[in-house]
Every structure is written in C-alpha cells, then in structure tokens.
Amino acid sequence: MAANSNPNSLIHENANITSPPLLDHQQSTTALRLLIVDHDPANLKLIQDLAFQCNYIVTTCYEGSQALNLLREKRECFDVVLCDFHMPGIIDDTHLFEHLLQEFNIPVVVMCSMDDASSSSAVMESMMKKEKGACYNLVKPIREEDLSNIWQNVMMEKTLTRKEDYCDDDGSEGTVNKKKRRSVSIEERDDNHDHVQQPNTPNKKPRFVWTNERHRMFVDAVLQLGIDKAVPKKIMELMDMPQLTRENVASHLQKFRIHMRKKSEESQQIIREANNNTSSSLKTTNHNNAQITQTLPLARPYYSDLAAAANVADYPFYQPQPAIPDATFEFPNNNNPLFGGVMNNNGIIGRLDHQSNNNHGRSIIMLNLLQPQQSSLMMQNNYPHSSSNLFQQSDYYPMPTPPPHQTCDDEAPFQVGMSCGRSPLFDYSSTPLLHHQMNNSLLGQDSGSIAQFHGGYTTAPASASPSSLSPAGFFSSTTHHHNQQQLPNYPTSLAIAAAGALSYLSNSSAATQVPTALYGSSSSLFDDYQLGQALFQG
DNA sequence: CCTGTAATAT
DNA sequence: AATATTACAG
Numbered sequence: 001m002a003a004n005s006n007p008n009s010l011i012h013e014n015a016n017i018t019s020p021p022l023l024d025h026q027q028s029t030t031a032l033r034l035l036i037v038d039h040d041p042a043n044l045k046l047i048q049d050l051a052f053q054c055n056y057i058v059t060t061c062y063e064g065s066q067a068l069n070l071l072r073e074k075r076e077c078f079d080v081v082l083c084d085f086h087m088p089g090i091i092d093d094t095h096l097f098e099h100l101l102q103e104f105n106i107p108v109v110v111m112c113s114m115d116d117a118s119s120s121s122a123v124m125e126s127m128m129k130k131e132k133g134a135c136y137n138l139v140k141p142i143r144e145e146d147l148s149n150i151w152q153n154v155m156m157e158k159t160l161t162r163k164e165d166y167c168d169d170d171g172s173e174g175t176v177n178k179k180k181r182r183s184v185s186i187e188e189r190d191d192n193h194d195h196v197q198q199p200n201t202p203n204k205k206p207r208f209v210w211t212n213e214r215h216r217m218f219v220d221a222v223l224q225l226g227i228d229k230a231v232p233k234k235i236m237e238l239m240d241m242p243q244l245t246r247e248n249v250a251s252h253l254q255k256f257r258i259h260m261r262k263k264s265e266e267s268q269q270i271i272r273e274a275n276n277n278t279s280s281s282l283k284t285t286n287h288n289n290a291q292i293t294q295t296l297p298l299a300r301p302y303y304s305d306l307a308a309a310a311n312v313a314d315y316p317f318y319q320p321q322p323a324i325p326d327a328t329f330e331f332p333n334n335n336n337p338l339f340g341g342v343m344n345n346n347g348i349i350g351r352l353d354h355q356s357n358n359n360h361g362r363s364i365i366m367l368n369l370l371q372p373q374q375s376s377l378m379m380q381n382n383y384p385h386s387s388s389n390l391f392q393q394s395d396y397y398p399m400p401t402p403p404p405h406q407t408c409d410d411e412a413p414f415q416v417g418m419s420c421g422r423s424p425l426f427d428y429s430s431t432p433l434l435h436h437q438m439n440n441s442l443l444g445q446d447s448g449s450i451a452q453f454h455g456g457y458t459t460a461p462a463s464a465s466p467s468s469l470s471p472a473g474f475f476s477s478t479t480h481h482h483n484q485q486q487l488p489n490y491p492t493s494l495a496i497a498a499a500g501a502l503s504y505l506s507n508s509s510a511a512t513q514v515p516t517a518l519y520g521s522s523s524s525l526f527d528d529y530q531l532g533q534a535l536f537q538g
Numbered sequence: 539c540c541t542g543t544a545a546t547a548t
Numbered sequence: 549a550a551t552a553t554t555a556c557a558g
Contacts, residue, residue: 257542
C-alpha cells in the first residue's frame with residue numbers, strides 16, 4: 001500500500017521533528033506529544049497538519065525502525081504513537097504496532113483504512129485483544145475531531161490502573177464495572193494529571209524481548225557451555241549483547257529449564273507407553289514419498305552394562321531403561337541429504353550432514369549421532385512442533401556444514417560416515433587421535449566404502465572452551481583405543497543400523513561388505529545393520 | 539557476589 | 549503470557 005521509500009517525499013529523510021526541540025517538552029503537561037508513523041508521506045503530512053491544529057507536539061517518521069529507535073532513545077518524549085496499520089514489524093510479519101506495544105509502555109493508536117476495519121475484522125479483533133498497552137483504532141480518513149479526542153483516551157489510560165483492560169464496548173457481559181472505572185478515572189485525571197508516572201521515567205530500560213534469534217543465541221550459548229554448566233552469567237557473556245543483563249538470562253533460563261523438564265517428562269511418558277505395546281508385530285507403515293517410518297521389535301537389553309560406566313551421568317539417554325525399539329528411523333527428506341535426522345524412541349539421536357567441497361573435492365554424507373544432551377535440546381528447540389515422534393515437513397533442521405578439518409564438538413559418541421568418493425571421511429591428519437582412529441578403527445583401512453564407520457566420544461566435553469572441545473579419544477566397539485572406556489552396545493548397534501540406512505540412502509553397492517567382513521552374519525550387530533537397510537528399502 | 543528457586547509484580 | 553523483580557537459602 002504505502003509507498004516504500006519515497007524520493008519525492010515532503011518529509012525529511014530522518015525522523016522529522018516539526019515542533020520545537022523535544023527536550024524542551026520533556027515535562028510538558030499541556031500538549032500531548034505525538035509520534036506519527038506512516039509510510040505514506042501524503043498521509044503523514046495530512047495527519048501532521050491535523051495534529052498541529054489540535055495543538056499537539058508532533059514528531060513524524062515513515063519507517064518503523066526509525067520509530068523504534070526514536071522511542072528507545074527518547075521514550076520519555078512521547079505520550080502517544082499514531083501508527084499506520086500496515087507498517088510492518090521489524091522481524092517477522094507482525095505489525096509495527098505490536099512491536100510498539102510489546103516493547104514500550106506507550107499508548108498506540110492504529111490508523112487503518114475502512115477496508116481494513118471492515119473486511120479483516122479478524123485482524124482488528126486480534127489487535128484489540130492485545131492488552132499489553134493501550135491500543136486504539138482510528139479509521140481513515142481521520143478527522144480533526146478524532147485526533148483531538150486522542151488525548152482523552154490517553155490521559156485516561158495513564159490514570160487507569162494498568163491491570164484493567166480497556167477493551168472496546170461490545171455491549172456484552174460484565175463490562176459495566178470497567179466502564180464505571182473508566183468514568184471514575186476520568187475524574188481522577190483532572191486531579192493529578194501532572195505527575196503522571198509513565199513518561200517521567202526517562203531511563204526505564206525497554207524490556208528485553210526474546211526473539212527467535214535471541215533465543216537461538218541463548219540456546220547456542222547453553223550448548224557451548226554444556227547444559228549443566230550453563231549458568232546465567234556465563235550465558236550472558238557468551239551471548240555478548242550489551243543490553244542483556246544477567247537477570248534477563250536468569251529469568252529466561254528459569255523458564256527454559258521448566259520447559260525442558262516438561263518436555264523430557266513427556267517423552268518419558270511416550271517411552272513408557274511404547275513399552276506397553278512391545279511385542280506387537282512389525283508395523284509396516286506407509287512409506288509414501290519421502291517419509292519412511294517403521295518400528296521394529298528389538299528386545300535386546302541395550303543398556304545392560306551401562307550402569308557400570310563411570311561417566312554415565314554424562315549420558316542420561318543411555319542410562320538403563322527398558323528396551324525399546326530403537327530402530328525407528330525417519331529421514332524426512334530422502335531427496336535432500338542436507339536436511340534430516342534420525343530419531344528413535346529416545347528422541348532425535350542423529351542428524352544428517354552433508355559435506356561437499358571439502359579439500360578433497362569430494363562429497364560426503366555423514367550421519368552424526370548426537371550427544372544426548374544435544375539431541376535433547378535439538379528436539380526441544382528445533383523440532384517444537386513434533387508432537388509425535390514424526391518429523392514434520394516444516395521441522396527440518398538445516399545443519400551448517402562444518403569446515404574441513406574441523407571436528408564438531410557436539411558429535412559423539414558415534415559418527416557414521418559414507419564416503420561417496422574414495423577418500424576417508426575426513427582428512428584427519430591434523431588431529432592425530434582421529435587420524436589414528438581412522439587407521440585403526442574397525443574398518444578404517446578400507447577407504448572408499450561404508451567401511452569408514454567408527455565410533456568415538458569426547459572424553460572431556462566439559463573441559464570447556466569451544467576450542468578445546470575435540471574428540472579426545474576414539475574407540476571402537478571392539479577395540480579400546482587410548483584407554484578410553486568402551487560405551488555399551490546401544491549406540492554401537494544403533495550406529496550400525498544407521499550405517500545400513502545410510503548406505504541405502506547413498507545407493508552404495510559397497511554397503512553389504514561391512515558387517516559380514518567384521519562381525520559375521522550371525523552377529524547381532526549384523527542384524528542391526530540389516531535392520532537399518534531394511535528400513536530404507538521399505 | 540553468584541546461583542537456583544519460588545513468589546510476586548509489571 | 550512473557551518478562552522482570554525480589555526474597556531467600558545455599
């Protein structure tokens with residue numbers, strides 16, 4: 001609607017202060033100080049003139065961002081914002097006025113066309129529902145009378161106790177009380193209108209809004225620190241935002257933890273239910289299109305020896321629990337290896353990564369099984385909509401491609417790789433331990449096939465700084481390397497099953513070489529491998 | 539001075 | 549509903 005950037009605008013480039021300098025009016029109690037925001041210069045001018053006639057002190061701008069900045073700096077210089085309905089918000093598709101209400105405690109008058117008001121009544125309704133601050137509506141064309149009435153609403157708003165809403169009269173139910181209140185406060189207004197609290201609190205910091213972006217930073221910080229080491233102060237430092245206080249983080253963290261707890265209880269519940277329906281036969285669900293889901297009956301006690309593991313606390317998902325089918329894989333998008341994941345009844349356990357343009361010039365697909373903590377977080381934060389264990393189409397989690405030579409610190413304890421060329425998974429020469437692993441792992445000699453399966457885990461993930469987070473020692477399921485403790489069967493079998501799946505995905509003819517060479521066809525690991533393959537062959 | 543938790547305020 | 553603030557214990 002409104003012109004976007006107007007070269008021929010009558011208005012100045014930046015916020016155009018058309019009244020005496022704002023500072024002189026900071027304490028103004030007579031004239032109302034208006035901030036008018038509208039993309040359309042003509043409209044802006046029109047309203048500006050009107051407002052002048054009403055003896056308001058007027059500031060105009062036609063960019064939402066300007067308005068926001070202006071308010072952030074000089075919130076105390078304004079009493080009301082007049083804002084065009086169609087002004088977009090900054091981030092998503094919200095309206096500017098919603099941002100304003102959210103961030104500032106200031107009355108907002110929304111101006112909209114007749115069309116907006118009548119046709120999209122739903123929108124208007126939602127607007128009116130916003131009870132975060134005063135929000136009124138004026139329908140264009142706006143008359144001088146409308147404007148001159150603004151201050152009444154606003155002054156009323158100031159003296160009203162913040163709690164009560166001031167919804168429009170829809171004539172229904174118990175609005176009587178509110179109305180009464182209203183008239184009372186109008187009287188009050190005259191008594192004490194000059195020491196209105198709100199605009200006189202100049203340095204009141206705007207409340208911190210946890211946008212998606214900010215939340216993502218928060219989660220990143222938590223992941224970096226490790227979930228149990230993430231404390232407000234450190235998170236704050238990692239996020240590195242000037243406005244952010246420790247209290248902000250503490251508050252958010254508090255909420256975040258509650259959220260996590262709830263989620264994990266939910267998934268526990270799901271697991272319990274899944275266990276009740278154990279021995280039911282192999283479900284052959286739909287493999288329509290890209291989605292393949294199967295639940296396989298596997299009753300091996302995968303966690304049996306885990307309790308003995310010294311660092312069991314680091315791996316809550318691997319703690320002993322009733323055996324559940326652990327081969328419910330789902331690759332949501334077989335056509336696009338850049339996105340995807342693997343999940344079983346423990347949640348998301350792995351993600352599919354793709355590395356092209358590494359310095360071998362070869363393409364690699366990796367299935368990286370995640371540390372439980374990461375997978376748990378991934379589940380909760382990146383797949384918020386997956387109410388079931390199924391990925392939703394919209395839930396794909398795009399993983400950044402790690403640069404060559406860089407080891408991902410969140411990948412553990414297993415990485416299953418499929419090289420599409422004839423190269424090792426990675427060039428590990430820069431990381432001696434990994435290099436060693438490549439040469440000594442189960443199948444590491446066999447470059448170029450699925451043979452490049454290996455397992456490992458980070459021995460000292462806690463050792464803190466991101467740079468020191470390197471996979472410190474690898475082991476295989478049959479061989480101990482570097483005195484590392486061997487993890488129990490569960491992850492291994494899972495990884496092998498995943499390798500099978502992956503090999504299918506990659507159309508590798510070499511796939512079948514792996515298990516027979518290593519385990520013999522009778523081994524339970526071989527079963528897993530076949531399971532993985534079967535899953536994806538449908 | 540910091541953390542975690544709960545309660546309460548805005 | 550989301551965020552901020554506060555109180556209190558550790």
